[in-house]
Amino acid sequence: MIMLSLTKLVVTPLVKKMPSASRNKLILISSVRSMSKMPEEQKINVKGVDINYLKVGSGSHPVLLLPGTLGSIWTDFKPQVTNMDREKFTLIAWDPPGYGKSRPPNRTFPLDFFARDAGIAYELMKVIGYDKFSLIGWSGGGITSIFMAANNPESIDKMVILGTNSYLVPEELAIYKSVRNIDSWSERMRAPMIDTYGEGYFRSTWAAWVDGMAAIFEKNDGNICKDLLPKVKCPTLIMHGAKDVMLWKDHPTYLEKNIKDSKLYIFPEGGHNLHLRFWEEFNRVSTEFLINGKI
Template identity: 45%
Template structure:
């Protein structure tokens, strides 16, 4: 967990990297929070701040390219980041423990304070959605709305079975594995994946609660999206979230899997935009 003793003295932009994806060349930047560097991309100049929170091992472009390119920059200012140990938020390297969800939520809080990026709404995918729920429960005054998908608030034995199927990166599709192998290296990627699976086992041994007891503390309007064919997160998880998060709304993608924001990018962006801007009521 990163604690900022003196925010302004510890925050400094380290470098920028030009990206060739856009003709306007959006820039990633590195900011130092205490001893940890954080890589992020800030785009758009709209009045509505949105923080995109990636999944396990995810990076800015691997996890949110369709949102970077598709969300209206006149309506939104979008901040996409890489938590410690992800992408270019290294070194140091990071092995995950059962505390990493809360650690990432707290680091995100340090980041948005450092960048004066609040109030904001949070889009969280998979592990990012879990940390997003923790964030919304711990820091309700900073967050306006919460959108999560592919996320769960507890781990049970069936989940562990699913996680063990993807422990060995040789079992991943080449499309999913190739860019991460290039970024982390195959050996390091496997090491991090092992630590993630071990963290899930530890959480399960301790009773399985990731953030389930915190759900009652989420006050902001919440939208839960779910792919009905998600191989990692079953229907019982979104049903639990809808039941326990006050006033939560649900939208299902009948043929969607875990990456609905990538596979159904336009539909996803339209749904999220309407929710964030209170349209279509």
């Protein structure tokens, strides 16, 4: 955006006629002003953890964006942060403990790590001044959203979840274990995570997540949050990509059946990251649901 605005500035006839010193000064002022408009991340202590978060927009409807496994504000929600209507929404995106810039501490995955994240996310919203808000949660962030909505029904207005499951089946666990070693990943998939975390932290944390999910499968009989679904009271939109190879095919219909006030929206060509590939449709449908309760 800065490069675009500077390009427009340079090519205008008025600017071309300026002395070079004046022209350079104007370009610098424009650059500083453009940079000042860019959203800034902040850190705030929540339950003893310095949480990194971003707040953009001035709308009357606050929405918390919850990323997936090893996800962060910019890796998981850039098209939403930069393109959803900031007059309708105030968007808050966060890095969960051990993810993104919310480090230290290093990330751990005990049996209750989804509930732990939900508690910290809820406190984050309270600390920064929101008692009532909506949720958009992707993948593991969708599971965290379910915990939040079930445990704090008075605080959650609406919820959008995508790429989300409430239980594990053996086929899913087999997929996780097959990619536990990041050497099996393509360079295209591995590179951005290594850029974010460094190879050592990414390698060990991803392996720990796989082991954590395996522990849930073995010790909880695969139940992540099935018992919480009937406790979700807020209107819920379940989004699913028909070509999502990370999730068992029955998950979206199971969620719709067991969350009372829910709607299901399918992206026929969508995969697990449908909100990134098809962000315009995702943003449009999410906005209509969050504002008007319709799809």
